[in-house]
């Protein structure tokens with residue numbers, strides 16, 4: 410017999426993130442972190458951080474960080490919302506904007522946190538199939554809905570939708586909020602982002618993160634860009650939930666990161682170069698590799714099952730990600746690490762596949 414209060418528990422199936430092993434020798438290619446680390450300017454500031462700054466509550470508005478991001482992207486501070494990683498920003502957006510009786514839409518292969526937030530917040534949703542090449546078809550999003558969200562590039566496919574496709578979806582859905590999750594956009598071709606379209610469409614929110622391209626997953630910084638009105642609505646919800654979201658070190662170090670663009674761009678280029686090399690090596694081994702615009706590849710082995718390669722790689726100290734669902738079970742998601750790490754992966758695969 411279970412207690413009566415059991416009937417009133419909000420039961421959820423939580424999101425499962427990739428493992429964070431403690432063994433330093435593991436080649437960790439399972440959570441799409443950037444292996445190069447943040448700018449040396451961030452290191453310098455961290456080295457000289459005086460613990461006295463921890464005495465006081467942080468700036469609720471994270472003003473320095475918001476202003477630095479606004480300046481970097483050419484927006485007003487009122488057009489930027491910052492949160493504890495983009496997961497927090499996305500959760501706040503779900504809460505703020507997805508309150509219709511109609512279902513929200515997102516692709517059937519996508520970031521697996523979306524259905525978790527929808528369940529948690531009791532938002533109805535419908536997943537929309539990708540085409541055979543794993544592309545988003547804008548026609549499929551021209552249906553009544555309570556909101557739309559998708560990552561661009563998509564995860565875990567790594568495939569980029571063109572600006573035309575993204576704009577088509579935004580323009581055909583002026584009655585609902587469209588969220589474009591640009592977690593990996595810095596690894597895509599220049600000009601792929603739609604942040605500029607937030608000026609043209611009042612129903613668009615673009616979400617970014619420090620966790621992938623800025624190599625600062627541990628600090629938990631994400632942000633949204635949209636028009637002032639939408640940002641105000643998100644802030645109202647945030648201040649009604651937890652006002653002090655951003656901690657002082659995150660504000661200071663997050664600000665320093667955007668101020669060193671040269672380092673940032675250099676490391677992005679290095680990752681893109683490694684990605685091209687690694688993709689060719691996988692193809693030589695017979696893998697099917699989806700065209701990647703991100704810092705990971707989604708690849709399907711030829712001679713062994715993805716599950717077998719996943720397990721054997723793990724035994725060999727190489728962690729990648731495997732999603733056992735019917736649509737993704739033939740693929741592995743492999744983060745692009747350092748050159749020497751990726752060479753070891755290729756050597757391992759040559760021996761195993």
Ligand SMILES: *Cc1c(COP(=O)(O)O)cnc(C)c1O
Nearest residue numbers: 494495496520560592618620631
């Ligand atoms: C990694 C990721 C996020 C979350 O990143 P944070 O670490 O919470 O900023 C959001 N969306 C997608 C598609 C991601 O891959």
